[in-house]
Amino acid sequence: MSDCLFCKIAAGDIPSAKVYEDELCCAFRDIAPQAPTHILVVPKEHIGSCAEITDANAALVGHIFTVIAKIAAEEGLTGGYRVISNVGADAGQSVPHLHFHILGGKRMPDQMV
Ligand code: 5GP
Ligand code: ZN
Numbered sequence: 001m002s003d004c005l006f007c008k009i010a011a012g013d014i015p016s017a018k019v020y021e022d023e024l025c026c027a028f029r030d031i032a033p034q035a036p037t038h039i040l041v042v043p044k045e046h047i048g049s050c051a052e053i054t055d056a057n058a059a060l061v062g063h064i065f066t067v068i069a070k071i072a073a074e075e076g077l078t079g080g081y082r083v084i085s086n087v088g089a090d091a092g093q094s095v096p097h098l099h100f101h102i103l104g105g106k107r108m109p110d111q112m113v
Contacts (some may be wrong), residue, residue, distance in 0.1 A: 001046045006097035020071055025064050027071055027102075036105030037075050041068055045059045046100040049087045061098075068102055077104035 001007050008014040009028060016028035019039055030038040041064055047053070053061055070080050081104030086093040 001097075004046055004097050005095055006099060007023060007044075007046050008038075010042055016017045019074075020067060022058055022067070023084040023111065025067055027067065030101070035103040035108070037077060037081070037102065039071060040099045041071070041074070041102065042097060042099045048096050049093060049098055050085050051087050052098070055096075064100060072102060072104065075102075080104065082108050 001060050005014065009016045016031075018026055018028045020027040020041075023044070025041060025043050027039050027041040043057075043059050043060055043064060045057070045060065047057060047060075068083060081102055084101040084103065085099065086101075
């Protein structure tokens with residue numbers, strides 16, 4: 001999608017602090033971190049949110065989760081971490097391109113969830 005922020009970041013058209021990239025996805029540091037480690041993992045293909053995960057792109061999403069585990073290990077998140085994907089307005093999704101937040105490096109609040 002030509003006017004999608006995360007499509008542009010994934011393509012390298014907008015700079016970001018990338019920590020991982022392969023042919024299917026990339027990961028970069030969130031511009032407004034909410035934890036000592038706050039990384040976003042996105043598919044290079046435009047998918048709007050988890051609501052658009054189908055049999056056709058499920059393998060890509062599975063791949064992204066293997067990448068999440070690798071990044072968490074590389075970032076030294078041995079105490080654990082949280083993976084979040086906001087879907088739609090009620091969840092506060094602000095960028096309409098599927099992304100998984102990796103949050104770690106501190107004890108997360110007991111709520112949510
Ligand atoms: P959402 O609110 O959709 O779940 O998450 C979007 C995330 O993208 C937010 O945490 C926000 O800080 C981050 N973000 C928004 N614009 C940019 C940007 O231009 N670069 C980076 N690295 N992160 C961004
Ligand atoms: Zn996009």
